[in-house]
Amino acid sequence: MAEFERETDVVIAGAGAAGLAAAIKAADGGATVALLEASSTFRQGSNTSMSTSMIPVGGSRWQEEIGIDGDSPDILYQDIMTKTKGSADPVLARALVDVGRDLSEFLANDCEVPLELLTDAVFPGHTHKRHLCVHDRAGRTLHRHLLEAAEKRSNITMVVPLRLVDLIEIDDGWEVKAESPDGTNQEIITGSVVLATNGFGANAERVARHIPEVVDGLYFGGDHSLGDALEIGERLGADVGFLDAYQGHGSVATPHGVLITWTAMMNGAFLVNACGKRFGDETTGYSEFAVKVIAQPEAQAWMIYDKAVHEKALPFADYQQMVESGGIRWVEDVAGLASLIGCDEAAISATLEGIANFGSGTAVDPLGRTLWPHELESPFTAIKVTGALFHTQGGLRVNEHANVLREGKSIPGLYAAGGAATGISGNGASGYLSGNGLLGALGLGYLAGKAIGHG
Ligand SMILES: Cc1cc2nc3c(=O)[nH]c(=O)nc-3n(C[C@H](O)[C@H](O)[C@H](O)COP(=O)(O)OP(=O)(O)OC[C@H]3O[C@@H](n4cnc5c(N)ncnc54)[C@H](O)[C@@H]3O)c2cc1C
Structure with a gap:
């Protein structure tokens, strides 16, 4: 198995939409990136690869191109708040609707994802046709493009399978502990960490504890969504929220x-x-x-x-x-x-x-x-x-830069994105507006990468 340099600017755990967006953005900002992925089947088995690739952006150039000119980040924000009856985290919702246009250009230009506007339907709770997607509406196609973009960056080193198992706070950064399936351990010293390991949908004990209403339903998400970020964050005393959201x-x-x-x-x-x-x-x-x-x-x-x-x-x-x-x-x-x-x-x-x-x-x-x-x-x-149950929408509380919070203050150098972080879906199931998942994954990943890579 390949080994990382023992010291790197950032360690990112999870190579789904959140981790890949963070890795590419941080790398383009000059950071050296170590990307750990726990699952050898993540190309088919991550939530991103299982998704339908739909990303809601208010006021995108794709809308303008076909004459939809009445949409904007503000209107998307209102739709999120209406669907959640005002219970979504307003700071996070604002940050994600505001980053949408930059994010879509980043995906199209820097990551070479061939995006198009989905015009098949207006999805429940959305007031406009605003979802961007890939042509076959297949998350595995979106995921493949992001992986290819990451592979082109020489300052991203990726190791699969390698699971982040613990974090220790040290002076000016983190000691990352990672484990491969054969029991081999690695330790990496880094300035920043992005937890992009998705939520806890595959962890039956957690689902029973936090979301008992779906415990008898089919689980239809990635099998490595075991709640690792939540476990590690809780050990560090991080703030958590919306654990009943899904x-x-x-x-x-x-x-x-x-x-x-x-x-x-x-x-x-x-x-x-x-x-x-x-x-x-x-x-x-x-x-x-x-x-x-x-x-x-x-x-x-x-x-x-x-x-x-x-x-x-x-x-x-x-x-x-x-x-x-x-x-x-x-x-x-x-x-x-x-x-x-x-x-x-x-x-x-x-x-x-x-x-x-x-x-x-x-x-x-x-x-x-x-x-x-x-x-x-x-x-x-x-x-x-x-x-x-597709995926959980509660997790580590983060600010508008995807920085993880502890008692309301950011923990230096610790970020969370996607299902590892709290979503913008309020509580329960009914606040989920179509596309909230990938917007939280790609949007927070992009914001974390931007903060780490200084640009
Ligand atoms: C069928 C389906 C359809 C969907 N359609 C849409 C849609 O159209 N639009 C939308 O917005 N959302 C959709 N979603 C939700 C969306 O897929 C997720 O919200 C999003 O993909 C989450 O991205 P992520 O990067 O956080 O997680 P993932 O894509 O699951 O990536 C997390 C990665 O972390 C790895 N990992 C886990 N633990 C560790 C660890 N300790 N160390 C290292 N790696 C680890 C996992 O193996 C995985 O590869 C859908 C979900 C499903 C199941």
């Missing part, structure tokens, strides 16, 4: 284990339970729908839609995987839908009739949904889905 999702196809994009829902799809009945306003957000789906019989629901919705979902690589695996079956009528779901035909017929009335305005949805873009037309499909 991103859930209400449409992971089962048994396929494939994410069905909520773009479908925003374009007219809806969910029913095994009795053929809807159980909520699907347009409020996918995160809060995880527990709603888990609460249904057998923790399952069925997502129903037509070919027009299908077309809107096709640009997503995950969805294409579902199509290619033969997981989508089309039926001609209500009887076919009832047969797919295994429910009473009269029940699904009543649900469809109700939806037609809500869409035409002759009735009001008692569940509150008002977005019915078109009346669904045969053929239909129904996909069995379950609710899942």
Whole structure:
């Protein structure tokens, strides 16, 4: 296994979006960077690689290019505060919306990530089409571009697999203790450390303690999200917060284990339970729908839609995987839908009739949904889905430079980014606005790298 220089300007733990953004920005500012990655399968198994690559930026040049000129960081900030009912950390939310434009230019120009504006849907809680993404909406593509950018920098040394296990405060910096799977230990002396090891979604004991409502749901995130940053931060007396916050999702196809994009829902799809009945306003957000789906019989629901919705979902690589695996079956009528779901035909017929009335305005949805873009037309499909925990949104408290706090004051040379830090999603699941995850990862990583590299 390769060894690091025993002394380096910064040690970064975790090579997901947060760690890679921090590494590249710090390296471009002149710092020597040691990047530790614990998992040998991180190219497929980090949360970044599993994501759909959607990054919300208010007032980006990509919006301007297609004539969306009413958006801005201030409006994104308001959307975050509205979704969290004002409970998101205002300093962090402000820092992340304000860094969005610089971050997007950094990704496009310095990291050579081919970004485009996602126009398939306006996601729940967002007032504008503002998500940047890669063409196939696949996090592994975003991750690959970031890795390639890091590999081009000669002042970044990366070692995989090597896990940061402890930090000791010393004069003017840190002694970093790291361990490889064969038990070999390394110690590195450094001025700064960035904890970018994501949250604790894969740590069942922590999830049961902090987020008991999803403990029975599927976990659909990276298997090295074990809460290492939180454990180490707590040992150092760092401030922690929002430990009950998380991103859930209400449409992971089962048994396929494939994410069905909520773009479908925003374009007219809806969910029913095994009795053929809807159980909520699907347009409020996918995160809060995880527990709603888990609460249904057998923790399952069925997502129903037509070919027009299908077309809107096709640009997503995950969805294409579902199509290619033969997981989508089309039926001609209500009887076919009832047969797919295994429910009473009269029940699904009543649900469809109700939806037609809500869409035409002759009735009001008692569940509150008002977005019915078109009346669904045969053929239909129904996909069995379950609710899942994707990643946690609580962690180490940081300031606007991603500096970790202790009793409200920054700890010199210690930074946290992405799932290792607190997010901007308030408490629970319902404050998660689509894209908060990667914005916190890339945004805080960028800010940490900028502070460390002086520029
Ligand atoms: C299916 C899915 C879809 C998603 N889609 C989106 C989306 O479209 N937009 C969005 O904003 N968010 C999305 N998210 C959330 C988003 O993926 C995460 O918020 C983001 O990727 C977190 O980045 P990170 O760098 O903090 O963590 P990760 O990408 O998980 O990287 C952390 C890395 O640290 C490594 N590590 C862990 N412990 C140690 C240690 N002690 N030492 C060294 N290395 C360690 C891990 O192996 C991992 O490679 C999605 C999540 C999932 C699961």
